[in-house]
Amino acid sequence: MSCMASAGLLVLRQCGQPAVGGCSQCGKSLCMMHMAGGTCPECMAMGGQVDDSEAGREAASRNDYYNTYGGGEEYGSASYFSQGNRGAMGPGAAGFTSTGDDDYDPFDT
Amino acid sequence: MTKPAQPYKKTSLEQFTPEAQEAIRNRAITGNWELNRLIKVLGELAHFDEVNEKATGRALGWTIGFFVLAFLSIFAGAILGEVLNTGLVWLLLPAFIGLAIHRLLRYRKCKKMDLINDFRGCLRPALKDLANDIDREKKIKVQMDLSGPVESKKKSKMEIPPGAYIKVEETIYEDPWCEVRLPLVDGTTAVVEFDITWHKLDVRKRGSRGKIKFKTKWRKECVARATLMPPESIQWKEDSLRERADSRLEKVKMVDKDGVTCARMERYWKFKGGGDAPGDAPPSREVVGLLLRLHSAMVAPPEVRS
Ligand SMILES: [Zn+2]
Numbered sequence: 257m258s259c260m261a262s263a264g265l266l267v268l269r270q271c272g273q274p275a276v277g278g279c280s281q282c283g284k285s286l287c288m289m290h291m292a293g294g295t296c297p298e299c300m301a302m303g304g305q306v307d308d309s310e311a312g313r314e315a316a317s318r319n320d321y322y323n324t325y326g327g328g329e330e331y332g333s334a335s336y337f338s339q340g341n342r343g344a345m346g347p348g349a350a351g352f353t354s355t356g357d358d359d360y361d362p363f364d365t
Numbered sequence: 366m367t368k369p370a371q372p373y374k375k376t377s378l379e380q381f382t383p384e385a386q387e388a389i390r391n392r393a394i395t396g397n398w399e400l401n402r403l404i405k406v407l408g409e410l411a412h413f414d415e416v417n418e419k420a421t422g423r424a425l426g427w428t429i430g431f432f433v434l435a436f437l438s439i440f441a442g443a444i445l446g447e448v449l450n451t452g453l454v455w456l457l458l459p460a461f462i463g464l465a466i467h468r469l470l471r472y473r474k475c476k477k478m479d480l481i482n483d484f485r486g487c488l489r490p491a492l493k494d495l496a497n498d499i500d501r502e503k504k505i506k507v508q509m510d511l512s513g514p515v516e517s518k519k520k521s522k523m524e525i526p527p528g529a530y531i532k533v534e535e536t537i538y539e540d541p542w543c544e545v546r547l548p549l550v551d552g553t554t555a556v557v558e559f560d561i562t563w564h565k566l567d568v569r570k571r572g573s574r575g576k577i578k579f580k581t582k583w584r585k586e587c588v589a590r591a592t593l594m595p596p597e598s599i600q601w602k603e604d605s606l607r608e609r610a611d612s613r614l615e616k617v618k619m620v621d622k623d624g625v626t627c628a629r630m631e632r633y634w635k636f637k638g639g640g641d642a643p644g645d646a647p648p649s650r651e652v653v654g655l656l657l658r659l660h661s662a663m664v665a666p667p668e669v670r671s
């Protein structure tokens with residue numbers, strides 16, 4: 257068995273290192289590094305928990321990016337998000353704050 | 366590299382790695398880099414630039430302070446000289462002027478070493494976020510000019526209609542400061558380019574009490590251009606990519622490179638500032654967001670070689 261925790265952001269893929277156990281929440285097999293928090297980094301990030309390991313930070317950051325720019329099927333891994341999470345996401349490019357119209361005025365102070 | 370021939374003058378630069386020192390001296394980074402090395406050197410440059418910016422501010426503060434003291438010492442010389450009956454107080458004037466000039470020279474030296482903030486505010490955090498997508502067996506091709514709006518980048522300087530002011534002169538600098546080519550683990554190359562157009566306005570205006578005043582204003586227009594070049598022809602979900610672009614600030618374009626269709630996304634930002642050129646930079650997240658949408662627009666992304 258190899259580790260099924262996610263790696264990468266653009267190129268989402270499985271970690272692939274030899275597994276030593278399973279996630280206590282979703283059950284997928286995990287390597288030593290991804291086992292560190294008990295659950296896989298994705299389950300931890302979904303639960304809003306802060307996992308201050310490199311794997312944890314990566315998962316939290318990925319979660320954050322996918323929430324802003326869209327995720328799920330778009331990322332080649334339909335099982336990455338739960339149905340509920342996917343529903344909450346809405347269309348991509350949602351998190352934009354527009355600086356909007358060109359209000360540049362060389363003379364404003 | 367030849368060592369500077371002043372061993373007695375221990376500069377703070379010596380605390381950095383030779384690569385970082387060279388980058389600071391040239392205000393540029395070029396060549397082929399391993400990711401961790403690049404992140405490390407950019408980190409050193411960030412530290413240098415933060416410290417240098419503080420030193421610049423301090424030197425300017427002291428310059429102004431000493432000039433004020435020099436001015437005040439004229440009165441002190443006149444009054445105290447009378448009271449104490451000595452001309453020695455007059456020595457304060459040249460002393461303060463000397464100190465002020467000394468600090469002014471230091472200010473100018475610091476200013477000459479200033480680096481644009483975009484590499485630390487935007488590029489470096491973006492590289493860190495993309496770290497697990499980058500093929501560590503390959504090198505990143507880098508071309509970075511960190512010198513900001515300098516004379517050699519000046520494109521035009523002309524008077525523009527002054528409106529309510531007396532005179533307004535606009536200087537434009539073209540600054541394509543960065544190109545990085547990131548080899549991704551799936552064989553795709555992500556090219557990220559940053560262009561800045563700096564607009565500097567020198568304004569002459571009449572103050573509230575009729576005094577003529579001078580003011581400098583800046584506008585910094587940034588464009589980030591991300592291009593994904595797959596190793597071989599693939600299909601793109603062009604429509605969905607266009608749908609996911611923010612049409613007010615972003616552009617999507619399909620480009621042909623050696624017979625392979627590549628997808629490109631551009632985003633625009635604008636920053637304003639008075640006095641000094643704005644140090645704000647595009648948020649790294651929004652730059653990574655371009656790559657994220659581009660990559661997810663591949664119909665069947667290339668397989669990751671394990
Ligand atoms: Zn899990």
Ligand SMILES: [Zn+2]
Nearest residue numbers: 259271287290
């Ligand atoms: Zn793993």
